[in-house]
Amino acid sequence: MNKDIVQKVLEEVKKQIEMKDKKILDLEIKEEEEKVENLIGSSSITEYIGCAIGDTVGLVIANVDTALHEKIGLDKKYRSIGILGSRTGAGPHIMAADEAVKATNTEVVAVELARDTKGGAGHGSLIILASEDVSDARRAVEVALRELDRTFGDVYGCDAGHLELQYTARASYAVNKAFGAPIGKAFGLIVGAPAAIGVVMADTALKTANVEAVAYSSPNAGTAHSNEVILAITGDSGAVRQSVMAARDKGLVILKAMGQKPKSTTTPYI
Amino acid sequence: MNKDIVQKVLEEVKKQIEMKDKKILDLEIKEEEEKVENLIGSSSITEYIGCAIGDTVGLVIANVDTALHEKIGLDKKYRSIGILGSRTGAGPHIMAADEAVKATNTEVVAVELARDTKGGAGHGSLIILASEDVSDARRAVEVALRELDRTFGDVYGCDAGHLELQYTARASYAVNKAFGAPIGKAFGLIVGAPAAIGVVMADTALKTANVEAVAYSSPNAGTAHSNEVILAITGDSGAVRQSVMAARDKGLVILKAMGQKPKSTTTPYI
Amino acid sequence: MNKDIVQKVLEEVKKQIEMKDKKILDLEIKEEEEKVENLIGSSSITEYIGCAIGDTVGLVIANVDTALHEKIGLDKKYRSIGILGSRTGAGPHIMAADEAVKATNTEVVAVELARDTKGGAGHGSLIILASEDVSDARRAVEVALRELDRTFGDVYGCDAGHLELQYTARASYAVNKAFGAPIGKAFGLIVGAPAAIGVVMADTALKTANVEAVAYSSPNAGTAHSNEVILAITGDSGAVRQSVMAARDKGLVILKAMGQKPKSTTTPYI
DSSP states (O other): OOHHHHHHHHHHHHHHHHHHHHHHHHHHHHHHHHHHHHHOSOOOOSSEEEEETTTEEEEEESSOOHHHHHHTTOOTTOOEEEEEEESSOSHHHHHHHHHHHHHSSOEEEEEEEEEOSTTSSSEEEEEEEEESSHHHHHHHHHHHHHHHHHHTTTEEEETTEEEEEEEESSOOHHHHHHHOOOTTSEEEEEEEESHHHHHHHHHHHHHHSSOEEEEEEBTTBBSSSOSOEEEEEEEOHHHHHHHHHHHHHHHHHHHHHTTOOOEESSOOOO | OOHHHHHHHHHHHHHHHHHHHHHHHHHHHHHHHHHHHHHOSOOOOSSEEEEETTTEEEEEESSOOHHHHHHTTOOTTOOEEEEEEESSOSHHHHHHHHHHHHHSSOEEEEEEEEEOSTTSSSEEEEEEEEESSHHHHHHHHHHHHHHHHHHTTTEEEETTEEEEEEEESSOOHHHHHHHOOOTTSEEEEEEEESHHHHHHHHHHHHHHSSOEEEEEEBTTBBSSSOSOEEEEEEEOHHHHHHHHHHHHHHHHHHHHHTTOOOEESSOOOO | OOHHHHHHHHHHHHHHHHHHHHHHHHHHHHHHHHHHHHHOSOOOOSSEEEEETTTEEEEEESSOOHHHHHHTTOOTTOOEEEEEEESSOSHHHHHHHHHHHHHSSOEEEEEEEEEOSTTSSSEEEEEEEEESSHHHHHHHHHHHHHHHHHHTTTEEEETTEEEEEEEESSOOHHHHHHHOOOTTSEEEEEEEESHHHHHHHHHHHHHHSSOEEEEEEBTTBBSSSOSOEEEEEEEOHHHHHHHHHHHHHHHHHHHHHTTOOOEESSOOOO
């Protein structure tokens, strides 16, 4: 049996399979695009700002409808809202929104956690920022979308669960709204899933340095029944950072002992 | 190298792989069937009516046990219940149950939303319809199962989330139970996931025509912590229909801008 | 066309594809391992006890931090806690913890249900057992981890949902904490998902023998919005066992009628 012939046949077989797959895929995509195209007259949309990791979408409404105003509990002085939503991630979005409110003239109206992550153990999110002028709401969402690459850096995923670590030297209004943490002070967030891991991470964080626990959530309370234990801490910036890092290392070692291979969603930051 | 030979080899290779896969599959199926068969003496079951899209199952209990009567809060005058349950879909099932109560002598006892959709962003459902006579409960479930193909028509799914639109010219008791909408009036349902999209769709619906918002739900309130914003509207039939269609188009454009390819679960209806 | 040549080509093609896949996989695994290795100095961890089916992890904290003591509502007399957590399964873990408290000097502090099962219809869990001495907490977790193979035996999974059956001749403190069932008496647990199936299973269980319903949960109440109906029963051991088995058979027949192939997670036990 000639090895070269086998090799050539192999290549031909692969090429033909790939070409056929591509043709089928192209046809399917075209068909679907036409369907959607027929349904919608125009593709221009003023509300859309951008999308990002975690099926995140950033949107803006320039003039919120009066009835909707009431339903979302929006103060009458605000005409515009910026909206940040995701399937995967709540902490990264809260931290990103925190930077957005620091950088713009906006107010945090809502931080809502959905039980999501597409079959994962955690949350998706819905964050609404209000402004008197639409340009502020728009800029806030733009800032938040840009921050997500960084705030997803210390989210470590694996098949059995995930860890999430967040740190900021100076908490602002989004962090305050979500966790009741004091504004202007260093803030850290420690999340472990399944929740059992979060308990040990929380214990480690609290033992590592002189920090204060401002919020502790578990499947029964404070979460949307997610499979997480979430600890929010405040204190001196050095202490908070040290606690967060110690909790991260503990969580990584536990996941590793379980035979898991936790991986940063983007690039570790803390 | 002869192209014909390559072609013949390719066909032979494919045939052999397919035959082997089929053999393995057949063996697995046989093995599993035997296991279940051994566990259960007989396969006859009076409670089973049928199944449908979304892992929907339709069941009936002719004489509800007294203790269960109490647990599900069933009025003593009812002997029978029809049960509609699904992993994926709540709106389609509520609308289908609405047609069922119009067509039969049954009462809506429970409309419960589970956080489900098998890793998706939305709900599964449990709907219980009661009747004095078992034939009514049975027929109600049969009617509901038949309606699902239509009520899933304006459920658009894609990787990042989904949209759901529902419209009826005349709401009945299931819609009233689920959303508090007035009976006999036109009713529309607007759902967007991730929830951020639902906010913009709700705003669009309320701005499009003169409709009244009867219910507004978000991850924190009114949902089972699903990643949806749900708006229920009532009003003149033309206005409701127009609002629903405008919200649908807005949602589709946003998902498209996110690079998604939303697709109807069955065939668009509205 | 020579059949032998086709066969040889087929084998060569398969071999080459497999070798390439293996190389890519090995590279990826090595890369990930190095990343985690760099993040964590040492792999020794005193908290880790073991892992098991359902992404279950068993952990122990010898000296719980004072602030954490307060957050989890732990009595001051306890220094140590054992932690059992999972992505998939709550019933199996409660039953396993029940054996653990029977066998050790520990107290059940928390039984929390997360809405999880990795895209499935049910719960994950977080169970905390407290002890004055760390050796008791450690042993309790060890006992619980060992029991899981048995308590997962009557968990039947399939694409559309799952069934879960549990039985013990003598309930202890974990079952009492979770379901309010009387200690020392026979106890049975009946779970069906999607929830509609659980309704019929509950009805069957209650009709089969003279048992008492101590708890009934559905998506709206008693669950973490899971797509389950859960019935907890107590009574004479023969009656409880008979009810559980009748409910199991009913659930299996319904899933089969839906075209499903329910399969035990480990090996049927009841």
